[in-house]
Amino acid sequence: DYKWGMAIDLNACIGCAACTIACQAENNIPVVGKEEVARGRSMHWIRVDRYVAGPRTLFQPVPCMHCEHAPCEEVCPVGATMHDSEGLNVQVYNRCIGTRFCSNNCPYKVRRFNFLQYANQQVESLKALQNPEVTVRRRGVMEKCSYCLQRITRARIEAEKAGRRIRDGEMVTACQAVCPTRAIRFGDLNDPASDVVAAKASPLDYHLLEELNTRPRTSYLRRVLNPDPELE
Numbered sequence: 202d203y204k205w206g207m208a209i210d211l212n213a214c215i216g217c218a219a220c221t222i223a224c225q226a227e228n229n230i231p232v233v234g235k236e237e238v239a240r241g242r243s244m245h246w247i248r249v250d251r252y253v254a255g256p257r258t259l260f261q262p263v264p265c266m267h268c269e270h271a272p273c274e275e276v277c278p279v280g281a282t283m284h285d286s287e288g289l290n291v292q293v294y295n296r297c298i299g300t301r302f303c304s305n306n307c308p309y310k311v312r313r314f315n316f317l318q319y320a321n322q323q324v325e326s327l328k329a330l331q332n333p334e335v336t337v338r339r340r341g342v343m344e345k346c347s348y349c350l351q352r353i354t355r356a357r358i359e360a361e362k363a364g365r366r367i368r369d370g371e372m373v374t375a376c377q378a379v380c381p382t383r384a385i386r387f388g389d390l391n392d393p394a395s396d397v398v399a400a401k402a403s404p405l406d407y408h409l410l411e412e413l414n415t416r417p418r419t420s421y422l423r424r425v426l427n428p429d430p431e432l433e
């Protein structure tokens with residue numbers, strides 16, 4: 202079995218946001234206008250947080266952490282957010298009834314409610330056809346980073362055709378593919394020779410909100426600051 206994981210090197214990230222844009226293009230995420238953003242409806246599955254520390258600006262890309270102990274899963278009343286057989290935290294769109302409990306319970310705030318996506322509309326329309334008294338309700342659906350599950354599936358099919366496992370570097374997420382500084386590493390944690398295992402072995406490796414014991418599959422390499430900002 203595969204065990205997917207990601208490590209993001211904060212020393213390499215330059216805050217260009219190419220990862221956010223590539224993710225939007227790959228996953229068909231609606232780009233909303235400024236007014237919507239002001240109302241807190243920005244749509245992205247990986248955001249780049251910015252911290253100003255004196256003369257420095259620090260950047261931190263934040264996708265879904267794919268927690269092994271996922272707080273979002275505990276509160277979903279319909280099992281729309283759950284773990285798959287490889288331990289990924291996946292969103293089952295056609296189960297989602299839009300309560301948004303998962304988003305409220307996510308400590309990393311990486312879930313986005315897509316008002317424009319009517320995943321349940323077909324089911325509702327069918328019910329309405331069978332019973333004219335049923336009103337078609339349009340409701341949005343919760344979305345989040347899937348570690349590019351569609352790319353994983355494609356890589357798996359290709360590898361199985363060749364009768365082998367997916368090799369390190371063959372499965373690249375959309376954000377990883379465009380990062381100009383190779384800040385994002387992704388791969389199989391069960392492959393001891395993988396790039397991501399090497400990154401996670403670094404003494405700089407840490408988890409966001411470690412104290413919550415969510416056991417995230419996404420980790421970070423801590424930024425090492427030069428005492429003299431001029432030298433950075």
Ligand code: SF4
Binds near residue numbers: 220376
């Ligand atoms: Fe940072 Fe790479 Fe994302 Fe640019 S593309 S913001 S360098 S992680």
